[in-house]
Amino acid sequence: MDIHQNLLLTKLxxxxxxxxxxxxxxxxxxxxxxxxxxxxxxxxxxxxxKSTLLSEWKKNLLDKDSIKTEKPCFxxxxxxxxxNDPVRFTAYITGTLNYYNCLSTAFAESIVNMFSSPNPPIxxxxxxxxxxxxxSEKQIILCLDDFHVIENSAAINCIxxxxxxxxxxxxxxxATRDDPMLPIPRLRARGELTELRAADLRFxxxxxxxxxxxxxxxxxxxxxxxxxxxxxxxxxxxxxLAASAxxxxxxxxxxxxxxxxxxxxxxxxxxxxxxxxxxxxxxxLILTSIFDRFNSELSDIVLQKKxxxxxxxxxxxxxxxxxxxxxxxxxxxYDHLFTDLLRLQLDRIPDNQKKEMHKRAxxxxxxxxxxxxxxxxxxxxxxxxxxxxxxxxxxxxxxxSSGFAWNWLELLPEEIIQVRPDLCLLxxxxxxxxxxxxxxxxxxxxxxxxxxxxxxxxxxxxxxTNQIAVIRAFLASFxxxxxxxxxxxxxxxxxLSADDTHWRAMAALALGDALGMSGKMKEAxxxxxxALEECESSGNIYxxxxxxxxxxxxxxxxxxxxxxxxxxxxxxxxxxxxxxxxMSVVGWLYAVWAEAQAEQDNTSESEQLAATAKxxxxxxxxxxxxxxxxxxxxRILFINEQYTEMEQLLKETESxxxxxxxxxxxxxxxxxWKIRLLLQQKRMEEAERWCKKRKLNSETQITPFxxxxxxxxxxxxxxxxxxxxxxxxxxxxYNISIKCSxxxxxxxxxxxxxxxxxxxxxxxxxxxxxxxxxxQAEPLGFTSLFISEGPTLAAILFRATKRKTVxxxxxxxxxxxPAEEKTTEPIRIEMLSEREQAVLKLLVEGMPRQEIADxxxxxxxxxxxxLRNIYxxxxxxxxxxxxxxxxxxxxxx
Numbered sequence: 001m002d003i004h005q006n007l008l009l010t011k012l013x014x015x016x017x018x019x020x021x022x023x024x025x026x027x028x029x030x031x032x033x034x035x036x037x038x039x040x041x042x043x044x045x046x047x048x049x050k051s052t053l054l055s056e057w058k059k060n061l062l063d064k065d066s067i068k069t070e071k072p073c074f075x076x077x078x079x080x081x082x083x084n085d086p087v088r089f090t091a092y093i094t095g096t097l098n099y100y101n102c103l104s105t106a107f108a109e110s111i112v113n114m115f116s117s118p119n120p121p122i123x124x125x126x127x128x129x130x131x132x133x134x135x136s137e138k139q140i141i142l143c144l145d146d147f148h149v150i151e152n153s154a155a156i157n158c159i160x161x162x163x164x165x166x167x168x169x170x171x172x173x174x175a176t177r178d179d180p181m182l183p184i185p186r187l188r189a190r191g192e193l194t195e196l197r198a199a200d201l202r203f204x205x206x207x208x209x210x211x212x213x214x215x216x217x218x219x220x221x222x223x224x225x226x227x228x229x230x231x232x233x234x235x236x237x238x239x240x241l242a243a244s245a246x247x248x249x250x251x252x253x254x255x256x257x258x259x260x261x262x263x264x265x266x267x268x269x270x271x272x273x274x275x276x277x278x279x280x281x282x283x284x285l286i287l288t289s290i291f292d293r294f295n296s297e298l299s300d301i302v303l304q305k306k307x308x309x310x311x312x313x314x315x316x317x318x319x320x321x322x323x324x325x326x327x328x329x330x331x332x333x334y335d336h337l338f339t340d341l342l343r344l345q346l347d348r349i350p351d352n353q354k355k356e357m358h359k360r361a362x363x364x365x366x367x368x369x370x371x372x373x374x375x376x377x378x379x380x381x382x383x384x385x386x387x388x389x390x391x392x393x394x395x396x397x398x399x400x401s402s403g404f405a406w407n408w409l410e411l412l413p414e415e416i417i418q419v420r421p422d423l424c425l426l427x428x429x430x431x432x433x434x435x436x437x438x439x440x441x442x443x444x445x446x447x448x449x450x451x452x453x454x455x456x457x458x459x460x461x462x463x464x465t466n467q468i469a470v471i472r473a474f475l476a477s478f479x480x481x482x483x484x485x486x487x488x489x490x491x492x493x494x495x496l497s498a499d500d501t502h503w504r505a506m507a508a509l510a511l512g513d514a515l516g517m518s519g520k521m522k523e524a525x526x527x528x529x530x531a532l533e534e535c536e537s538s539g540n541i542y543x544x545x546x547x548x549x550x551x552x553x554x555x556x557x558x559x560x561x562x563x564x565x566x567x568x569x570x571x572x573x574x575x576x577x578x579x580x581x582x583m584s585v586v587g588w589l590y591a592v593w594a595e596a597q598a599e600q601d602n603t604s605e606s607e608q609l610a611a612t613a614k615x616x617x618x619x620x621x622x623x624x625x626x627x628x629x630x631x632x633x634x635r636i637l638f639i640n641e642q643y644t645e646m647e648q649l650l651k652e653t654e655s656x657x658x659x660x661x662x663x664x665x666x667x668x669x670x671x672x673w674k675i676r677l678l679l680q681q682k683r684m685e686e687a688e689r690w691c692k693k694r695k696l697n698s699e700t701q702i703t704p705f706x707x708x709x710x711x712x713x714x715x716x717x718x719x720x721x722x723x724x725x726x727x728x729x730x731x732x733x734y735n736i737s738i739k740c741s742x743x744x745x746x747x748x749x750x751x752x753x754x755x756x757x758x759x760x761x762x763x764x765x766x767x768x769x770x771x772x773x774x775x776q777a778e779p780l781g782f783t784s785l786f787i788s789e790g791p792t793l794a795a796i797l798f799r800a801t802k803r804k805t806v807x808x809x810x811x812x813x814x815x816x817x818p819a820e821e822k823t824t825e826p827i828r829i830e831m832l833s834e835r836e837q838a839v840l841k842l843l844v845e846g847m848p849r850q851e852i853a854d855x856x857x858x859x860x861x862x863x864x865x866x867l868r869n870i871y872x873x874x875x876x877x878x879x880x881x882x883x884x885x886x887x888x889x890x891x892x893x
Contacts, residue, residue, distance in 0.1 A: 007092060011079075012075075013076070017055040039172050043176050046337040047335075048201040048237070058143075070138065075143065076145065079092075082407070103133075148178045212239070274341075288334075293333045296308030296312055299312075321338035371393065375387055384412060432474055469488045469507075473507065480664075482517050485511070505535045508535075517704065518704065525558065528554055531547045532548055548567055551567060561596045568593035584616050584625050591632040598635065599781075604850050613629055623657060623666070627663065639788055641864060644879065664705050679712075710733060714729050730753050751773050754773065787817055838856060843879055
């Protein structure tokens with residue numbers, strides 16, 4: 001699919017610089033200097049020549065004789081009110097950058113896939129776009145004309161993000177009648193802003209003289225020149241209107257004096273310019289104002305005449321506010337102010353006549369394949385049924401929808417939608433993806449009513465019924481009715497045709513999610529494998545990566561660390577080939593992979609992957625990406641005993657979750673890690689308050705949803721020495737984890753049971769539980785799950801190695817523990833050793849742990865051991881606290 005397929009290309013055409021325009025080299029030089037900053041703002045009222053100035057600047061920049069370096073990439077969008085939709089707005093930005101060859105083919109293809117999803121990930125697209133442009137060797141100029149029409153806060157946030165994070169080789173240019181709601185003062189203070197305003201754009205005396213001479217063909221007298229300059233105040237369009245009016249007066253032998261009073265532009269245009277045009281010209285001007293952009297053929301069809309080419313030639317020759325959009329001279333629009341005035345006259349035309357013109361325009365655009373413009377004119381003509389036909393056709397061509405096209409449904413009368421099953425279904429999908437569940441169900445019921453007259457064996461009936469089932473599967477999932485989701489999705493997959501890849505992919509995703517949430521991990525794995533295959537078959541790159549992530553997390557829950565890592569590696573490579581490797585959804589893949597590596601004690605690789613993940617997910621608005629990724633990163637920080645950093649990360653995740661609709665699994669896991677951290681830092685009162693706030697108790701029914709939170713709660717009970725409650729809870733959780741094949745959870749529960757029994761001095765039973773944990777952990781490569789338990793488990797492992805009945809894996813794990821943790825004897829040293837002081841000194845210098853280990857020629861585990869000793873001797877819980885206290889004590893400077 002072409003990235004431009006759903007865009008009106010004439011909006012991307014840069015207005016052509018007319019030969020008789022007045023050159024303004026001082027201003028274009030200022031614009032060129034502005035390329036050193038992030039933003040160029042041209043802010044002035046209508047008629048001050050903003051677009052003309054930019055057109056001249058573009059011509060100068062791209063003139064082969066005027067620049068010896070590589071030509072910049074100059075991309076353009078003429079904005080209109082419809083572009084307030086943030087999806088449409090972003091589509092035109094990416095579309096024009098691709099149209100002017102600023103994007104790689106692979107990235108352009110990935111953009112098409114993301115815009116074809118039900119809810120295009122706007123911030124994802126912009127982040128990927130910024131990263132893509134940063135790798136370009138070209139100087140990139142993105143020009144947005146008529147930016148004042150953009151008032152939607154989400155669309156404004158898009159451009160603010162582009163400005164804030166724009167690479168060094170990119171400058172954004174905004175031409176607007178009013179200052180936009182952007183951080184202008186901040187950019188100005190940083191020297192990142194170039195501004196041209198009305199005072200800069202006003203014509204001076206010499207420019208007025210040249211301009212009048214160009215229009216009238218006569219050199220103005222000093223009296224005329226002074227009057228024009230004084231009363232027009234350099235307003236370019238005002239001067240042009242007045243000059244045109246003078247010519248009309250001279251032509252008709254009139255001696256009327258021109259006064260530049262308030263509102264004179266309207267009066268002159270209507271009475272002195274427009275009304276003095278030949279009737280044929282005046283009619284052409286007024287009637288063609290129904291277009292945003294037009295050509296001679298289109299005007300001939302709509303006006304039912306054959307004078308389009310002749311009229312356009314006349315208008316160009318007469319300087320009647322006609323803007324040529326391309327160098328070939330095929331497409332035109334009127335000056336915006338002129339358009340506004342013409343449309344006031346157009347309002348006097350009978351509605352029936354205007355609707356008939358819109359009808360012809362619709363037919364012309366439909367003939368030439370411009371569905372978006374055809375739909376717009378069909379809606380203006382109130383051809384509701386035909387507009388509905390076109391919209392249905394559009395969505396059939398763009399399976400899965402194109403995000404910025406949804407607003408067409410709002411313009412159709414509800415009674416038209418209600419009798420069309422395809423539109424009802426589209427409306428249901430739209431409601432569902434925006435969280436309006438009741439409205440979605442109402443639309444599905446309307447779809448079903450429309451199908452009642454069809455025989456059940458009709459292929460259309462069957463296909464639409466299955467699509468209804470897919471949407472209902474998602475609705476059921478959102479309400480927690482996973483059994484219903486499983487039933488609906490399964491039925492749909494059995495009945496959907498093999499070539500209906502989009503709907504099959506959606507059904508498979510819904511099924512995999514529901515099975516996973518129900519704890520049926522093996523079935524969920526099969527469903528997610530199918531979902532991944534369906535997404536790849538559909539060609540949707542973004543959904544393919546998302547499906548790969550869900551499958552990888554399923555393998556992680558099953559304890560298959562190697563397959564988790566393999567999948568992450570494979571689809572990170574896939575994302576690189578498809579041009580989306582810099583998007584935050586790929587950061588999620590990195591986070592899952594990093595955590596799997598950390599579990600296998602591959603410390604250096606894990607830290608590198610985690611750093612990439614953190615960089616990619618930064619700024620994402622998707623709570624699934626933020627939540628899942630941060631929970632993976634939190635575990636890595638816990639393994640590395642970076643508790644302060646972990647606490648900050650959990651706070652950030654909790655804050656993000658409060659403002660969004662958060663999946664329950666993330667909520668439960670976030671709570672679990674908060675409890676674990678508080679217990680690790682011996683903050684028992686805080687842990688108790690949190691458990692009460694979460695209403696945790698040993699009598700709660702354990703589910704695959706909440707099991708991890710209750711594993712942390714069992715640790716709290718153990719530290720409180722509530723052995724009976726802890727025993728009952730652990731046994732219930734063990735049964736659930738075994739039933740659901742949650743291997744990671746099973747191993748952790750067995751470890752806690754071993755710790756509990758050891759504390760109760762039931763050594764044989766403790767070692768028996770440990771042996772079960774070892775037997776499951778060894779073939780899967782689990783390491784950090786044991787090491788993170790610290791000296792107490794090290795002591796149990798030490799005793800286990802003395803027994804022949806226990807797996808040799810106990811010795812392997814014991815060897816991975818820091819030396820001081822391999823016995824039960826506590827460390828009691830009051831002074832820091834020389835090596836500990838060396839570690840602390842390098843920590844103060846900001847050196848990462850792995851680099852400290854490399855510098856001192858010791859292992860990462862030895863570093864962890866030294867840090868633990870330092871914390872204990874200084875009575876602190878983190879590196880930050882250790883540095884502060886050591887400075888206070890004078891240990892370090």
